[in-house]
Amino acid sequence: MSQPVTTPTPRRPRRPRALLATAAVLAALAAGAGVAPAAQASVxxxxxxxxxxxxxxxxxxxxxxxxxxxxxxxxxxxxxxxxxxxxxxxxxxxxxxxxxxxxxxxxxxxxxxxxxxxxxxxxxxxxxxxxxxxxxxPATRTAIPAGWPNAASTGVPAGTTLTRTGDVVVTEPGTVLSGLDMGCLTVRAADVVVRRSRVTCTDGRQLAVALTDAEGFVMEDSEIDGGDGGTENAIGWSDYTLRRVEVRGTQDGPRLGYDVTVVDSWIHALVRHDGVHTDALQSTSGERILVRHNTLDPRTAGDDDFLNSAVQLGTETGTKRLRDVVFEKNYLDGGTFSVNVKCSANIDSSVVFRDNRFGHGSKYGGVIAPGRLRVSGNTYVDTGARVAVEPAC
Structure with missing residues (x-):
């Protein structure tokens, strides 16, 4: 049986490289653009x-x-x-x-x-x-907008007379502390209430207000002051409520664990120490957290340091998950990003940021977070423009 005969396709003559390069340059010039030298193209x-x-x-x-x-x-x-x-x-x-x-x-x-x-x-x-x-x-730093917590609406009310004490340790359930100017506060009992009082804790310990087996702790119309960053965290970790509380001077603000409510409070003027990424609020695991109508800005007026964030969320400790967490109607500013949710954070759709207002004082943007974070109604306070979410991963 005879084999089919295949006629080879004639090869096109190769054009000299110089002609090809010239043609490319002419085509680019005809399109209105010059060509950078090849040696510079990688820069x-x-x-x-x-x-x-x-x-x-x-x-x-x-x-x-x-x-x-x-x-x-x-x-x-x-x-x-x-x-x-x-x-x-x-x-x-x-x-x-x-x-x-x-x-x-x-x-x-x-x-x-x-x-x-x-x-x-x-x-x-x-x-x-x-x-x-x-x-x-904006070319100038935005003050706290009207309607959000500030010096006039948080902390010890003007005209309150405080009684100076040293460090305080509470072990009796149901204790009420009122009108005190304390050092550091340690609570080891349930249902303790602090009203119209100041905690000034600067001795280098981890928590200015340390809670152990202190379910139902409430602090209202009061202040937590860490001096010049003498204390790491303002309060932690779980089972507490803050109302109209001013927090300043610690390296980090309140830590959010389980069954925590922070409302109508002002967290600001925090202090960066070496190796610390300072946040107004931070959680590394928790559930049933409500943060509503607060002013959260870790920066200090007159200082160019953005600090880390107004809100930092991750799941590095404990149960290594965050569930049933709501941030709503807050004013947030400062930080590299005002809200920073780690790419690796174990969160689901029960972690929500809604109807918050943002300033322009962050270094890179309003929010960086993974796509599973639920966001809605978050806008810049001056323009009403939607706050975009930068993908964390």
């Missing part, structure tokens, strides 16, 4: 503000100086947001294989996440287009 362009990259950083809504660094030579450029010019560039100055230029960019009147575009030209051609996402925030 990504950056925009810097105040010594750091603008990528998702906080940039004030005013005239700001932006530095552009790129491997592509250019002799002029334009910054635009959308179709609106917001700044112009002169020629880039060569330095170490890159080109740098600084100019003032007008971000006045803008807010939220925007895309800043630099169009760079060399001669009559567009040499490069650089896109960077940045976050525009």
């Amino acid at each position: 990504a362009p950056v925009m810097n503000y105040d010594g750091t990259t603008v990528n998702n950083a906080r940039i004030p809504a005013t005239d700001v100086e932006i530095e552009l660094v790129t491997p592509v030579a250019f002799d002029r450029g334009t910054y635009v947001v959308g179709t609106t010019p917001v700044g112009t560039l002169g020629a880039g100055t060569a330095a170490g294989g890159t080109y740098r230029a600084r100019t003032t960019v007008d971000l006045g009147g803008r807010s939220g996440s925007i895309t800043l575009v630099a169009k760079l030209y060399k001669g009559k051609y567009l040499a490069q287009t650089v896109f960077k996402v940045l976050r525009v925030v």
Whole structure:
């Protein structure tokens, strides 16, 4: 049986590499863009503000100086947001294989996440287009908005006379402490109530208010002060209620465990020590937690440290899970992210953030969390814009 005969396909003559490269350049120029030299292609362009990259950083809504660094030579450029010019560039100055230029960019009147575009030209051609996402925030720090807890509505009421004591240890169930100016407080009994009192604990212990077998503990119209970070945590871990309490000066605010309620309180002016990521509220496992209508901002006025977060959630200890947790109607600000939920956190749909209001004082954004966190109705207090959730994983 004869075999079929296959006629070989004629090979196309190979074009010289030089001709191919020339054709690529001409095609790019015809499209209106120049081509960076191959040796520079691996160097990504950056925009810097105040010594750091603008990528998702906080940039004030005013005239700001932006530095552009790129491997592509250019002799002029334009910054635009959308179709609106917001700044112009002169020629880039060569330095170490890159080109740098600084100019003032007008971000006045803008807010939220925007895309800043630099169009760079060399001669009559567009040499490069650089896109960077940045976050525009109010130029000045926002005070606590009206209606949220502050110095006037939390802590020991004005005009209250306090009796000075040392450290206090409570062992009698049902004890009521009122009008005291205490040192550190230790409670080893159920149903203890603290009213119109101050706890100032600075001796380096772990908890300013330490609760052991203290079910039903209530603290209201009172203050917890850790001095200059002399105490690690304000109060912990479980079975307590805070109402109209001011917390300040500790390295971390209250720790949230099981059966905890924090309402109408103000947690602020915390203190960073080496190795501590300071949070207004933190939980590393727990259930039945309600946090409603509080002002949560770990920062200290006049200090540039963002600290870690207003709320930090994870599941590293205990039962290693969080269930039945509700944060609602709070004002949150500060932190790298104001709310930080770890990617690895063992949470489900019973962990909820709803109807909270946010300031613009965080370093990178309002919320970073895994997708299983339930969020709804969370907005920036001044603009009403929805607070986006940055994926934690």
